[in-house]
Amino acid sequence: MPGVPDAKVLVVTGTGTEIGKTVTTAAVAAVAVRAGRSVAVLKPAQTGLAPGEPGDADEVARLAGGAVTPVELARYPEPLAPGTAAARAGLAPVRPAEVAEAALELAASHDLVLVEGAGGLLVHFDAEGASLADAARLLGAPVLVVAQAGLGTLNSVQLTAEALRARGLAQAGVVIGSWPREPGLAERCNVGDLPRVAGAPLVGAVPAGAGALPAAAFRARAAQWLGAELGGSWDGEEFARRAG
Template identity: 50%
Template sequence: MIIIVTGTDTGVGKTVTTAALAVRYGPGTIVVKPAQTGIGTDEPDISVVERLTGCEVAEFTRLEDPLAPDTAARRRGIAIPPISEHTARIRELARTHDTVIVEGAGGLLVRLDNDGGTLSDLAAGLARDHLVQVYVVTRVGLGTLNHTELTVNALRSRNLEPAGLVLGAVPKTLGLAEECNLAELPRVTGVPIVAALPDGAGGLDPERFRTEVDSWLSDCP
């Protein structure tokens, strides 16, 4: 199986969601980050996943500036691999692993190569010959309805039906918008909320993180 983790924006909780899914699927899982930017500014996403889960990881492209991958590459005059190459490498990993989890960069339509290829293109290409599940990680607060519906509609335009919505960082205390959006998100998108990760989950020690994953992903298929 190939799982794609995308988000409505940057900083919504994709990396922690990716780690949680890796724990859920267990041995035989590899996590792939096709493009990582901002190397040297923060702990790389793939390192966060490896620390929290202990699972096998792979990173295809590393770029210095904390920008969208194609912007970071063009700024430095770097040629980065096309989506077709990423797709081929992921297919090969799927031959030797039970589950491949792919974490995107930023939102669904962020360019991952110099030719305008996106995570949407990668997912659609993989879905031609593999079982692909796509999870959309989103915020629960004000503004999330528009961003989430746009992302879901973009996936459906590629014949990709999301497997579920994941709330990436749910605060301990919910305000009016958060309370309403728990019902509004599935209503406006037609996609169920299948997981809710508490704010700060990525800061837990690995043992506690792994112990609590099942409670966060209780409705995840």
């Protein structure tokens, strides 16, 4: 697996929406900032927000610290897939080449660039079906997969992993984006099954509600939620033992 703490660009995707992708991105950024690295977060397409409203990149910067540079390439008002939202708004779609160019430009002045997608890996950017996967391929960057904890996650993680392998993309591991305070049987079993179906290690688990913490508390705790692969101190073996 790529040495993520030393990577210049890391693409962050999810297996769906509302699963903790932005909070996970913020945790990765916070750990990097605490290690003395300059960080930029790039959101290729933000949907469902009006002009002037804080977007996902702004939320990452708020949680991780003012040293993070937030960049958004395109914004569409309706909460839809970027390609659909762009078409309905009569606006130009974002293209993978634009994403790659912006990420490389940021990488020239930052130690780490986090590219946070919208929804899942293959959500369409445009009418031709271009996606975050195409941008990752242009960048040659590893992809971190943020997944749900409960029922249904194994199928979506395996499908995402297969899509990554089919495109020759390196997977930087799986992070559970919202680990419940009182996990049920499915969540506990999934801890052991996720690495197997992903073909990549479980490299973190962010507790549910972490994004609601005061920013200072979030930054202080972020390393406890991420494994050494992401620069943190989270112990995957101990987590699996406790979950079992």
